[in-house]
Amino acid sequence: MYRLGFIAPMILALMPIFPKPALAHxxxxxxxxxxxxxxxxxxxxxxxxxxxxxxxxxxxxxxxxxxxxxxxxxxxxxxxxxxxxxxxxxxxxxxxxxxxxxxxxxxxxxxxxxxxxxxxxxxxxxxxxxxxxxxxxxxxxxxxxxxxxxxxxxxxxxxxxxxxxxxxxxxxxxxxxxxxxxxxxxxxxxxxxxxxxxxxxxxxxxxxxxxxxxxxxxxxxxxxxxxxxxxxxxxxxxxxxxxxxxxxxxxxxxxxxxxxxxxxxxxxxxTIAETYPKTAQEQVALINRYGEQSKPILQKLLTTDQQKQWSQDLIGSAAQTAAPGYKIDLTSTNITVCKDVSGVTINAGSNSNVTTCIGSSKDINVGAPGK
The missing domain is CATH 3.40.390.10 (Collagenase (Catalytic Domain))
Incomplete structure (x- = not known):
């Protein structure tokens, strides 16, 4: 239950009037x-x-x-x-x-x-x-x-x-x-x-x-x-x-x-103990896990390159205090790109695999991993 939050940038103007006590939250x-x-x-x-x-x-x-x-x-x-x-x-x-x-x-x-x-x-x-x-x-x-x-x-x-x-x-x-x-x-x-x-x-x-x-x-x-x-x-x-x-x-x-x-x-x-563990390595691992959990959610929400870049920059900026240098890539996908038997290499990106696939030597096939 990682309860880290999101809420809009506003403090409500309607507040209790002194000295009437109010419920706390x-x-x-x-x-x-x-x-x-x-x-x-x-x-x-x-x-x-x-x-x-x-x-x-x-x-x-x-x-x-x-x-x-x-x-x-x-x-x-x-x-x-x-x-x-x-x-x-x-x-x-x-x-x-x-x-x-x-x-x-x-x-x-x-x-x-x-x-x-x-x-x-x-x-x-x-x-x-x-x-x-x-x-x-x-x-x-x-x-x-x-x-x-x-x-x-x-x-x-x-x-x-x-x-x-x-x-x-x-x-x-x-x-x-x-x-x-x-x-x-x-x-x-x-x-x-x-x-x-x-x-x-x-x-x-x-x-x-x-x-x-x-x-x-x-x-x-x-x-x-x-x-x-x-x-x-x-x-x-x-x-x-x-x-x-x-x-x-x-x-x-x-x-x-x-x-x-x-x-x-x-x-x-x-939750507090897991959020602030004994070592920096454990906390970085937690943030990496956040990144992996974030990707499928953000992929459903982000529809333009501008939105993806904005989100990547926002995450990078937010993570710098706890995990300097942390980066998240929201644009790459996990795919396999085939190269032909003549040895032409296709650059598929850091999250993808390039392998020799079954088929015509003139074909370049893009599909799910293992296909």
Whole structure:
């Protein structure tokens, strides 16, 4: 279950109003949804055929990992010291499973974001919602801007904030910062078929002023776009998004309906350990596996040379931090090209085989491997 993500470059403007506390990472009646993680603005090639830029970026996000064994520098943009300390203490519960460290400085003087290139920059603005850039995306925006915001920490005076829920928010957003994405995006979750779309359209229009297109962009694309997964849907994951029972045709009986999760699941721990293993070689092998899994998905989506080149460049750029020099070829196919018996050699490309085939010496046959 590699939950590395894709979502469009936008932070929702509708957020809870202080001091009313809000659910940490879910949707409920009367609560503005906060379901998108921000993304750097990436120029996209013209759409064509089945091309879906959201889905392509979803695949690309599998590569937005930090180098295993490294220490990331963190800093804070505002927030009282008691909240900063709570944040630093909380993230240890997820970082401990990774061969990775996040250093926010000394407890009595945590790093202050000042434009220095800190990897992770945390703010606590109660008007901005709970969100985080995914993995290395945080280094692609201005260093004087936050890469993560924990609004719930200041949704009420700190002594009255639910600390169990707050820790859950922090673990969820730190999961994003390490490269994980929402678990319900897995195609194995099949949440697309579970939603009561007429009720959702009506409620979102009345409560949030969203038209059908905006609902589709934020829910259908979120759930149904091609994703890479290697384990079944994990309802107990800290990365699983909470959706209120009213949103499902079968209410709380829906397999996508769950309680809000505040602790790491066993699969979360396993995923973090596999994403940031003990050696760089293991992590490079993981990224290579992502590449092999990505090809069939991307081949179905990409219809022009421009789209293929854009995707290759995007993957290459995303993978550089964790696997410098990594490249993926989306244009070559696994075929066998025959040469004739007179010894004329055909250049079939790096992923193809050239062999002597049965047939006329004047024929050049192109077919599947072994044909």
């Amino acid at each position: 879910g949707i409920d009646a009367g609560q503005p949804p906060d379901i998108q993680t921000p993304r750097p603005r990436i120029p996209q090639p013209a759409a064509g055929g089945a091309f879906d830029p959201h889905a392509v970026e979803g695949v690309v996000d599998q590569f937005r990992l930090w180098t295993t064994g490294s220490t990331l520098a963190g800093c804070f943009i505002g927030g009282p010291s008691e909240i900063q300390k709570f944040f630093v203490d909380s993230i240890q519960e997820i970082v401990i499973y990774a061969n990775l460290k996040i250093d926010f400085g000394k407890p009595d003087a945590y790093n202050k974001c000042d434009g220095t290139p800190y990897h992770i920059r945390v703010s606590f603005d109660h008007t901005l919602g709970n969100w985080s850039y995914v993995g290395t995306d945080s280094t692609k925006i201005a260093y004087d801007s936050p890469s993560m915001n924990i609004a719930y920490a200041t949704s009420a005076p700190f002594p009255s904030v639910d600390k169990i829920r707050l820790k859950g928010v922090i673990l969820h957003e730190t999961g994003h910062a390490l490269g994980l994405q929402h678990e319900h995006q897995s195609p194995k979750a099949n949440c697309e078929a579970e939603f009561d779309w007429p009720k959702i359209y009506s409620t979102f229009s009345k409560d949030y002023g969203w038209d059908q297109k905006k609902v589709d962009d934020n829910l259908r694309a979120l759930i149904s776009s091609p994703r890479l997964r290697t384990t079944p849907y994990d309802r107990s994951s800290i990365m699983n998004y909470y959706f209120a029972a009213w949103m499902f045709k079968n209410g709380s009986l829906s397999p996508c309906s769950s309680n809000e999760n505040f602790v790491l699941s066993s699969v979360d721990k396993q």
